[in-house]
Amino acid sequence: MAVTAVVDEIEQHFKSFKPATFDVNRQLKAIEAFEAQAMKGAEETKGKVELELQSLEKTLANIETARPFEDLTVDEVSEARPDILEKTSQLVSKGKWMPPGYKERFGDLSFL
Structure with a gap:
């Protein structure tokens, strides 16, 4: 009799089971x-x-x-980059014929 009581109880739980339902509309709208x-x-x-x-x-x-760089004229370079012409003019007006750091980077080209 105990076995049938267990089976009856399991059947009762099975029949009364209702899965939980969730409203997912809010999540779907957020997505x-x-x-x-x-x-x-x-x-x-x-x-x-x-x-x-x-x-x-x-x-x-x-x-x-x-065109290759070596084919450009000074006028074309100064037209494209007026700041180079301006900087060169400033250096020449101060009696400087080499840009700062040139000798350190490329060495001294004077043979004297």
Whole structure:
């Protein structure tokens, strides 16, 4: 009789068992909002990357079509970088014919 009582009790628990239900709508809405924000951020990043890529392609084309450095004239260099001409003019006006640190970096080229 004890065995049937145990079986009856187990059957009663089994029949009365109701799995817990959860409302996941709030979590789903949060996930959808996060996904929408992530997509917006991804689109912004995509636009920035495309602009950067265009800039890099333009720079690469400029580099590929540029003349070698040794073929440039002083006028072309000073036109491209006016700060070099300005710095050189300042050094020459002070009687300095070598830029600071030149001898330390490249050695003394004078034969005297």
